[in-house]
Every structure is written in structure tokens, then in C-alpha cells.
Amino acid sequence: MGKPESPQKSSVERSQSTNSISSLLKNRFKKNQQDDNKQLKSPQTDIAETPEQDGNNSQTTEEQDLTLEQYRSQIKEQSGTSQEDLSHAQDGFLNRWGLWGQEQQSSWSSWIGTFGRQTATQSHTNAASNVAESEVRGWWGWPWSAAANENSKDQASLRTREDERVKAAVDQLSVLGPQIQRTTSWAFETHYGNKGGELSIFGTATSNSPVHCESLPKTQYENQEASIDKLEETFSDVVPDISYNYRDLTRRTKLRLLLSKICPVPLVPPEMHLYHDPTFNEPLLGKTETKKALIISIHGFLPFKMIKSLIGQPTGSATIMTEKITDCLREWGRNHGVNMDIETISMDGSGRILERVNSCLFLLLDNWLDSILNCDYLFVASHSQTVPVAIHVISRLITAGYIDNIEKAGLINISGVCLGPYKGLDSKLSVRAYTPFENDVLMELFDFQDDETVQSKELARHIEILLRKNVKLTFVGSMDDQFVPLYSSMCAHLNHPNIYRCVYLKNNTPEFLRQLVTLVMIVRNLNYDDHELLVEINSYLQGTLGAGSHGNIITNKNVYRVGIANILETSNPVAHHRLNVKPINVKKFCFNQYHLPWCLRGFLQEVLKLRSFPTRELLQNLFDAYRQWDPQSKQHKDLKYIIEVLGKSPIGELCMD
Template structure:
């Protein structure tokens, strides 16, 4: 008779979902629906957590060990923070769940990212959440850290549905705006306090550039950066895809990408007027949610949640109580298109990159030679990179 698997009974997990900003119905096919996404985030995170314990530790995580809290409220960032904070602390059930949790998973999307960071800042500062005994993972999908694509400010759709919440999104392009400063301070605080943060951008996002989603101006060992790629555009041997993934690896290793991710972002913009996936399909992909338990439990420090199991360190990076390094990033309407050449040259001349990722540089050289893009935008990218082909 087969023995019953062990369970994680006795441990308490809180899973919080926070949706982004939503315009009128006409463009919700691109942005997603407001009422169901927070609940979807909670449900998908719960499933990924159960799968993690079953597949990695042969443990069963009962549903009654998890409290799912989908947070729903529309409006400007600070308005949402006030409403959602009151809901969490004024509701005895949610307050008790937060204070008694052994671990907290927080999943958010788009405008919900600054909302979540500011909320977490307040909850930690007011000792509602205590990170010394409650490890936290924040999974931010297509977060709007540095604003939307600058070109959208003059689009007919944005103008037609312009509202306070929509206008505020563009304030994140200016680091001196009040909301940008509040968000930047909140992120610096929660990172220093030990919140493990996963920033996932979407390769064909119609609204949020990759540099914004991965918070390109901020560096801290508690940040893990990743990219979601729609299946219909993915190819394992595509040069551009491999280049972007490589640049993200550099950032995750604490090395410089020499500005490549910033200057490649405009090329990746999806079409706001046509269905291409990207901004909303990112939260339909189950693999995105699986990053959270692996990052929280499989990287140092584990948090002492599983005392009877060995730590499985999948990375050499160590989360420390260090200050976040953040530059005052000013979003420009148009970047110098020829900066890409110098970014690539900087990468291939970087001694540290050569020492750690030399084999991957060789693979990029081969893929570049085999790359034959068909679109005018991508042919232009290859043209810009041709002068450094000898270095590749």
C-alpha cells in the first residue's frame, strides 16, 4: 500500500492579487477585464504554489492552508492604495490572515505594480507584515515603472478615453513627479527590507515598454528579471530573442547590459490597434506564476519555512539588506537609434561578461550571422548592428 504523501498542513500562506488600470470596454480586449484579473492572479499563484511543493518536495499543500485575497478598486494609484489598505486592515479576517501568514505571495499587473509597492511599503512600515518571520515574493507582470510607451500619449485611443487614472500613467515617465517619487521610495524600501521581487516584461506589449516593466533604472540583488514571449513569435534560435534573454541574464547576475534593454524596447512594441497579445496575455501564461515559489524558496535566504528539507540554491546571488541603486530615469519620446551599436560593443568588450558568459557570446555571434529578419523594423536593427559584426 502506497504511503500518503506528507502535507504542508500547519503552514499558512496568503496570496494577494492586484489588477491594473482598465479603460472603457472598447479597448479591454487589449488591456484585459478588471473584475476577474485579481482573482485570476490569486488562483494561478495558488496552483503554482501547490505544484511547486508537489513536484519539488513531494508535499501536498491543502487549499485550506492558503488565503486568497483579490484586491479590486479602480482609480489613480494613491486612491487605490488608500482604499485597498483600508480593506486589508479594517477587515478582521484579512488582517488576521496577513499577520499570521508564514509566507506571502503578491501578484500584480500593469498599474497595479506601483499600487502594490506602495501598499507593501505601508504594511511593512506599520508592522502589519513582519519580514523577519514572513518571507514575501512580489510578482509584477508588465509593471508600469517608467510609464507607458511615450508615443501613446498622443494616440487617439488614449485621448478618447483619457481620464485621471490614464493621465497619471504618463507621470511615471518623469522621475520628479510626485507619484514617481513615492513609487521609487516604496520600491527602495521594500527591496531593502527583503521583499523578493520578480519583474516580468512582455516582448510584444502594446502599452508598457520592456524597460519600464523590468524597472531598468533600479538595481538590487532581490530583483529577478524575466520576459514573457507569445508562442506565435517564439523561436529558440532567433537572434533578437536570444539577445534580450542574454541581456536579462546580465542584469540578474549584477552585470551591466550597457543600455541594450532600454534601447531595444521600442522595436518590441506591439500594435495597440490589433490583437497581438502581450500586455494581457502575459497573465494567461501559467509558467509566469511558477517563477514566484521557485524564487522565494530556492534562493537564499530561504526564510526557514521548510526546516525539514534541504535548501535548493539555484542561484549564487544573495539577498542582502542593501540599499537599492536607482537612477533618475527620464523617458524620452525618441531614443538615439544608433546607441544599440555602442551597447553591443560595450557588452562584447566587457571583461566580466567575457569571463562569465563567453560561451553565450559565441552563440550570439553565430545566431547573428544566421539572422535574416523580414520586417522593416528588424532589418533596421540588423543594419545598425552590422558595423560591429567583426566584434561579434
């Protein structure tokens, strides 16, 4: 892994240090810092005491019913500052939020530390030794026996105080919900095979002093989403498979890649994609090695009214993702002779993206930095709006040097809003239906549709930091997602050998669409151009309310199997590759049905360039599947009509070798 470059720091990055997270926690703000009058109420306040806010009373918009799109435009017109100035001001605000309350937390730690588990364990050891000594001394040991009794009383008192802390933390977590109009985050750390785990809640006394809980209670966020529908476990396919998309890395291929790297004249084709490691084709019988794996799952809750009106199903939780990826990782270890020592950190919450980054990075993860430093494999799973959160967090860990010694690291990004939600959804959201805090959360998602916003630029910059460190990125999306389009979850505007794309398909997906989407993913994974076919075709694939797969996708184990295989079974790039960014401004993009046939023709030409694939056979199967396709929905009928040329023209007329 090469040393990261040092690009010019942006407004969002000015608040982070390149040394370590601990140093960030210990630093104090300068007294002459600006905007002191905008400091928030101390997050040390008990969450249970936070008053519930009425969205209608706190709303400051005009009497007329504005849509979210109109509200965003109005804010831009009224604001006299530029995007960079806004990001700089927000950066100072976020820093205060992420590091707010250190004085209070240090005062908490001064007396809570006396009731810690280490002190209790030490007291227990001393008490046991004193009792043993008293038994040896006989009747004359009564003074030592009295001391042992005192230690036993202290130990019981410590257990009582620890139980009170646990009960307080559980109560604080159970009341977390939409009524708390600020960013919330909490983490639950467990070891596979152990009962219970450590709970840390941002903004409480457990932020830097986790408590041990037997189980994790459900929050009001989860209870609200459960009232919509039940999250169903699915067993559908995720295509394409790693071993099918990437051919095995042979000695001849290694020699060619080395020559392409050192030869100044391009005599051989350069490296365009990764390869499958052939050592993983067969199980390693009789050989077992132990690897320490750390799984970090990050999930976020969106405003409930939006989920109910646009998604129509629960979005799950970080615990669900943790359980699925843990099972898949243990399964992979059994098949390949690797004994996995698994530790998991489930991080959940709600709020603005960058505030979630600061709370997750500066306080919650700081409790388990030793686990990050000592692991062999690092897996990070995220869903929907937390995909940018996960990318930012791991990027800053790389900058601080915390994953330098990790053998393999990768992210599994599920239905991420890399290019925002579907175009036009913001015009369906009324500003008056949401509180100002919820409007800010929603507007931030739609800012990813514009490639000129700070959010979009920072996302691309942090992804480049990950790729320079040889972190493998797996983008998984659902073809019938009702909230996030496929080109957004696939991060279609970025190209790099370390990026792998795959699609979750329901069992009832038409065969033509299955073959077409699979071919598009193969072409993109091998670093060829799809001629924007993925962007143009997606308007005909959007799922319906409640019937899409935006939430159910996280219950499918095949999603995590593909991500694990991409992280552990693929080769490393021989040469350094820069991130190729092809800007896509969804807000300005003109979706035209007459563009689709030409995009399809250009894509078919790219398919013929594939090596080690029976391209003519694949195209013939695609044409045959189109002729047999009998669409039922209006969207699919329109799509078949637009690309009717596939049924009337032979392959030779559309594709020229």
C-alpha cells in the first residue's frame, strides 16, 4: 500500500487531523474561535429529558405549501454565501458537535472510572486472595477476613452502580426516536461466541465509557418502521458472480502485467481490471489458519414520513447487516480452511451525514481503536444514506494511519445514494410536512444529484483515498429499488479496477432484463464503457411503493457473499491507477427515450470487445430473450417498444466485429 498523496484540503477536511483520532479528542478549541454564539446545547444532557418538538410549531417556512425542491431553490436564492463558505461554516459547527462536551466528559470519567470493570475485577481478585489468606491463617486471620468482607461490600456496591449505568443506557437508547431533533448515533460491540456486548451512545456518559449489555433494545426508530411492514428475508440472486466476471490470474497474465508496468512503450495491453485468485478455487483441506476479522456495520434511519410515502417498507438496522455478514464470513472461512475470530461493531443512528461521521469517528469508534489496529481483515457494510458515512469514516482512519497493517480491507455498499435518489422525488415531498431538521437531512440526500456540490466532491475525494490504499469497494444495488436508482447505487460516475458492481435480482425478474443487467455489470467491472445505458434505462426499472427492494436487500446473504469474495479472493493491482471520474449531473441530465436505442447499440459494440467471454453467444441469447419477453407492467411495455430494434434486426447489422 503506497503512501497517500496530500491533496489540497477542502473545507470539510480542515477539521480533521492526519495523525490520529485520539489526538483530535484531546485537542481543545481555541478561545477565539468564531461563531461561539451558535454553540449547541451540551450533548451530555440525558436523552430522555430532551423535549419532543412539534414539527408544525417549529416550522419557519412560508404559509404556502412548498415542495422540497422549491424549498432548496429558495434557500439558494436567499443565501448570499457560496457553497464553499457554507461548507466552511458547517465544518466549524460539526467540529463543535463532534468534540463538544470534552470538559463534561472528563468530569464524568473522573468518578465513573472508579466504578469501571477493571477496578471491579481488581477488587474481586484482592477479595479472593484475602479470603484465601484468612483460611490459611486460621482463627488469627480475623483481621484479614474483615478486610475481605469490606472488599466484598465494595464489590457489591460497584456491581450495583454498574447495573444502574447499564439500566440508564438501555433507557436512553429505548427513547431514541424522531422526536429528538438532532443527530443521534450509537454503537454495539460484540465478539462472536460471547454473550452480550458493549453499548456506547453518543451524547451520553457512555460515549467514551461503554457499558456491558446482555442484549440491545429496540429504539423508537425501529418500532415506527415495524408498523409499516415486516422486513422479509430474501434468497434471490446477485449477479454477476466474482469467479465468472474475473478470470483466474495465471503466471502468463502476471508476466504481461509486469511488462505493461515497466515497459515505456505500450507493447502489451495495460491492466484494466482485477483477477480472481485461483488459490481459492478449491478448499484448503487439512490446513487451517486463524485470522482476526473486524466487521463494522453502519445504518441510518430516515424521516419516518418519507419512508412511509416513498419507500413503504422498513430499512432494517445495523444489527441485521452484522448478523448476515458474520454468517457469510464464517461460511467462507469453513470453505477455505480459515478460522475466523470475528468481532463486530454495529453503528446506528439518524441525522446529517457529516455529523454522523464526526460522532461515529471521534467518539464511538475511539472506544475500540485497538480492535481496528489489531485485525487482519476489515469489513465495512453500509446501506442507503450511510454509504457516504462509511466512506468518510474509513477514509479518515486511513489518513490517521489506523489501517496500515491490515492485510485486506473492503466496503460493501448496499443501495447507496452516491448520485442521490430518483430524480423528481424531491418535488413530491412537502416542506411543511417535516421539521427543519428533517428537511436538512432530506436536502442533503438530493445534493448528491449535483456533481458541483460539496457533498459530491468530498465523496469522490474520499473514495480516491480508499482506492490508493488498495481498499476493495463493492457496490450492490437492486434493479427494482423504489428510492435509489441503479446508476446511483452502482456509483456509475466513477471507474477504477478496485470497484466491483453487482445487482440484486428478484426471482421473478424477466429473463431479458436479467441478461441485460448482467452484461452491463460485466462490461463496467472490466472497465469498459456502457455508453450511459445504465442511466438511460433506469427510469423503466423503478420499483413501486412497498414492492421494491430498497429495504429487503440487506437481508439477502448473497449480497454479502459477493462482497466478501471481492475483498478476499481478488488480486491486487500491479500498477497505480488513478480514479477516473465521469461527472453525471442528474439534475441537469435530460432523460430522452430516443437516446436509449443509440446507447444500446454502443453498448453492444463494447460487449464484443470482451476477452475470455463467448460474446457472440451472449448477444444471441440476449436477442432471443427479448423476442420471448412478454412484459406486464406499463414501464416494461414502454421499454420493449423503445428498443424494438432488437427484435427486428439481426446481430450482424447492430454489431460489427
